Amino acid sequence: MAVKRIGLQTIAFGAPPHIIAASTIVGPREGEGPLAESFDTVTKTDLYGEKTPEKAEYRLLEEACQSALTKAKLPAEAVQYYLGGDLLNQIVTSSFVARQLQIPYLGLYAACATIGEGLALGAMIIDGGFAEKVLVGAASHYHTAERQFRYPVELNIQHRGTNQTTVTGAGAAILANTGQGPRVTQATLGKVVDYGLKDANDLGSAMAPAAADTLVRHFQDTGTTPGDYDLILTGDLARMGSKMLHKLLQDAGYVLGGKHQDAGQLIFSPQQKAGAGGSGAGCIASVLFGHILKEMYQGRYHKILVVPTGALFSPLTCQQGESIPCIAHALVIEEG
C-alpha cells in the first residue's frame, strides 16, 4: 500500500472521512457569550443538577455524544470506536462516558488539543479500513479544572490577565466513510515543543510555539500558505498566545493576518471578564463542532485549517520546577 504521507509530518487521507454529525453542549457562561446561538444545548447551571462538577462534566460529554448519535440517526452499536479525552486525572470523564456508551474505547490525552488527536486518529482508523464510523468527543469544566490544576473556585482566587477561563462544555462528532458533511482531508501531527516557559497562569504563551511549529511544518509539507485557507482556527491560545503566534509565524515568513481566529477568543466576549479567553478540551471541541461547522454548512468556509493546542503539564511537574511541554495538531477540513 502506498504510504499516504506528504513531506515530513503530514498525512493525506485516500478517502477522507466525513463529519456526518456533531453536537455541542456548554455551561451558562458560554451561553452568554458571542457564540450562544451556535450550541445545541446551554445548561442553566454549572452543576447541571448534579452533586459534583465532575459528575456534571461526565454528563455534558455523555449528552454531546448521545446527541451526535441521535443526529446521525445511529444506535451506539453502529459505531465501532469511541475516541475520547478530557483534562481530569486519568481522563475519568471520558472513561465514565465510555462505560455508558458501550462502544469499544480508545482513551486519549493531549490536554486542550485532545479533539485534534481524536479527529486525526479517527480519520486514520476509517481511511485505513478498520471502521466505518467513529465517535470522537472531548469535554472540560471550569470548576473541575480550577480545583484540579489551580484552586477551587470557592476560594475566589483573583486571576491574572493572562489566565484563561476553562470552558464548561463538550463537543462530539461522528466520522464516517460514507455520508454527507465536511471531510477531514489532511492531518499534521505535532511534536512536543517547550520554550522553557513555566507560568501555568499563561498557557497561551506556552502553547504558541507548538502551534507555530506545527503550522510551519504543515505549510512546508503541503506547499500551502495561510492564503490557501478560508480560516485558520487555533484553540486555545487566547489573547496572549495568539499575539505570539502571529509574531512567530511572521518570523518564519508567513502572515496570518485576518485569516486567523482562536477558539478561546471567540467563545467569550471581553465584557465577560474571562481573562485572556477560553481554554480547555471542551473549548475548541464546542467551537469547532458548533459555530465553525455551521459556518461551513452555510458555505462561508470551504477549506479550513484547525489547530488544537495543548499544554501537557500537571500541577506536580510545575511544583517540581519543570517547564511546560506543549503540542499542536493541524487538520484540514474541507466542505463535503
Place this chain on the structure above:
Amino acid sequence: MAVKRIGLQTIAFGAPPHIIAASTIVGPREGEGPLAESFDTVTKTDLYGEKTPEKAEYRLLEEACQSALTKAKLPAEAVQYYLGGDLLNQIVTSSFVARQLQIPYLGLYAACATIGEGLALGAMIIDGGFAEKVLVGAASHYHTAERQFRYPVELNIQHRGTNQTTVTGAGAAILANTGQGPRVTQATLGKVVDYGLKDANDLGSAMAPAAADTLVRHFQDTGTTPGDYDLILTGDLARMGSKMLHKLLQDAGYVLGGKHQDAGQLIFSPQQKAGAGGSGAGCIASVLFGHILKEMYQGRYHKILVVPTGALFSPLTCQQGESIPCIAHALVIEEG
C-alpha cells in the same frame, strides 16, 4: 477499501506489522524476581539517581524508547509516531519523553492496558499506510503510583493481600511495515466493563470481567478457542483477578487451563511479598517486551494472545463513591 473487520469487535491487519525491536528496563525489586534475566536493564535503586521518583519514571521510559531505537538501528527521525502512556496525572511521563524524542506524539491512556491500546493503534497506523515505523511505550513506578493513587511509601501503610504492587519499569517497541520479528496480526478492542466493584485495593478482581468480556468477544469473532493459542497472557490481573477470569470464562464455555499466564504473577515470586502480584502500565510492557518476546524468538511460542487490562478510575472518583470502570484489549501476536 475492504473493511478489515471480523465479527463485532475484531480487526485483522492486511499486512501485519512486525515488532522489529523492543527494550525493557526495571527497578531493583523486579530485578530480583523470576524474570530478572529477561530485562535489558535493571536499575540499582528506585530513584535511579534522580531527585524524585517522577523524574526516575521519565528516565526509565526514555531509556526504554532510546534503547529500542538503538536496537533497531534507527534515528528518532526515522519513526513517524510515538504512542505513549503511563499512570501519572495528565500522562506527564510520556509527554516529557515525547519532548526528548522529538517524534510526533499521540498520548494515550488506558491505565495498565495502555500498551495494548498503543500496539493496536500503532498497527492500524502502519497497516493503514500512514507510517512505516511507530514507537510504542509505557511505564510505571511503584513510588509515583503509590503516592498518587494511595499513600506515599514513606508512610509505610500496611497492604492487604489483594493489593497489587505497581511495577517500576518501562517497555518500548518499534512496529514497522517491513523487517524481522513477531507480527501483530489481529486486535480486539474492548468496551468498558464495570461490575460495580469499588475496592481500589483489589483491582485484579475489578478488571477480570473486562478481560473475560474481551476474550469471549475475541473467541466468538475469530471462531477460535484457548487451544488455538500457545499462550494467553493477561496483564495485570494478578492472583485474585486470574482466579476470577478462569471462573468467568468457564461459565462462558471456555477452559483457559495451563494456557493462561498473567504478567502480574510472572514478574514477582511469592517470596517477594508483592501482594497479589504486579501491576502498572510498565508491568505487561516489560514482561511482554522482555520475557515473552524472547520466548517467541526462541521458538517456544508461535501464536499468542495478549490481553492488557486497565482499571480506569481515579482517586477522586473513588472518593465520590463511583465504582471502577475497567477495560481490556486483546492482540494476536504471531511469529514473524
